[in-house]
Amino acid sequence: MSIHPTAIIAADAEIHPSVTIGPYSIIEAGVQLGEGCVIDSHVLISGAAQLGPGNRVCHGATLGTEPQDIGFRPEHSKPLIIGAHNHFKECVNISRGIKTDAGTRIGDHNYLMAFSHIGHDCLVGNHNTLANTATLAGHVSLGDGNFLAGHVAVHQFCRIGDLCMIGGITGVAQDIPPFALANGQRARILGLNTVGLRRAGFDSKARGHIKAVYRLLFRSGLRLSQAMEEAAAAYPGAETERILAFIRAGDSGRGIAAFGGERKP
Structure with a gap:
């Protein structure tokens, strides 16, 4: 285990011996960090968040923080559960759950670029990419293999299927079914995500x-x-x-x- 002396680690946080934690990071009570996780500088992980093996959390990211919901009360907290081998770039923010028993759940091999956000009670699958400042409001369901370009904003409770591509600066206010390419304000389906389908072996x-x-x-x-x-x-x-x-x-x-x-x- 490699923990910088300026990091603050709660006594009951569960940290695998192989984890690396950088300067000035804060790991709060109840957090679980799996094998091989790398936590860079000035990271905050709270709300009893659980991270599986091989996750990378870059400078300034905040995981498991209180949801941006004016009705939130600490006693209503639900978990943030993160799978394996995700990469969270600088200043990514992911909220803990509040209104569903499942809480907020992130799968495996997702890549979130700087300042992207996943709101409370979202369900995110595997192999998704969120470009800079892409935002999922609360209760969004995101399938597998999607690419959300920069400044995409997904309305609460929307669903996005598998292998979709959402163009930059798009507001998604309705569900996007699998394999689609969507763009616009508000988003309309323009055709197929042929690039993503080829990459996925179709x-x-x-x-x-x-x-x-x-x-x-x-x-x-x-x-x-x-x-x-x-x-x-x-x-x-x-x-x-x-x-x-x-x-x-x-x-x-x-x-x-x-x-x-x-x-x-």
């Missing part, structure tokens, strides 16, 4: 399949329920079911972002 046949499903769902002029039935029949497969399952879930109450123009409900 071949041209699979990408064409996904494109055909979206064309049917959003460009056919059919009502969504009818278009979903036809998509399932015409294009069976895992990719289609992933899109349709996301739309069926629809529990955020925000609706699905429009594809270029508005569509019938």
Whole structure:
């Protein structure tokens, strides 16, 4: 264990012997730091946050801090639980939970650039990238393999599926289904996230399949329920079911972002 003499570590914090903690960092009571975590200078980790192995937390980041909710009371705190091998750059802020038993949860291999923020009770999957100042409001659900460009702001309770790309300075006020490329104020779906799909190993046949499903769902002029039935029949497969399952879930109450123009409900 390598702990700088200026760091402040609570007596009951659980620190793996392999952890490194830099100058002036503060690790509060109840925090758990897993094997191989590297905590740089001036970091604050609080709220009994739990970090799995191999996480890197850079200068000035604050994890597990009180949520930015005017109704917060300390006795209502829920956990912040972070998986393995995430990289949190300078001044990243992630709030602890407040209103759900799960609290705030971050998966594995996520990369959060400087000043990005994840609000209370968010559920974040794996292999996501949040560029500088990208922000998730409270209760946002973010799937796997997404890229949120700089200054993206996601409205509370929105859902973003897997392998989406959200363009810079975009306000996301409705759900973004899997594989989509979205941009604008407010965000509209512009097409497929073809770069992300290629990187994830989707071949041209699979990408064409996904494109055909979206064309049917959003460009056919059919009502969504009818278009979903036809998509399932015409294009069976895992990719289609992933899109349709996301739309069926629809529990955020925000609706699905429009594809270029508005569509019938």
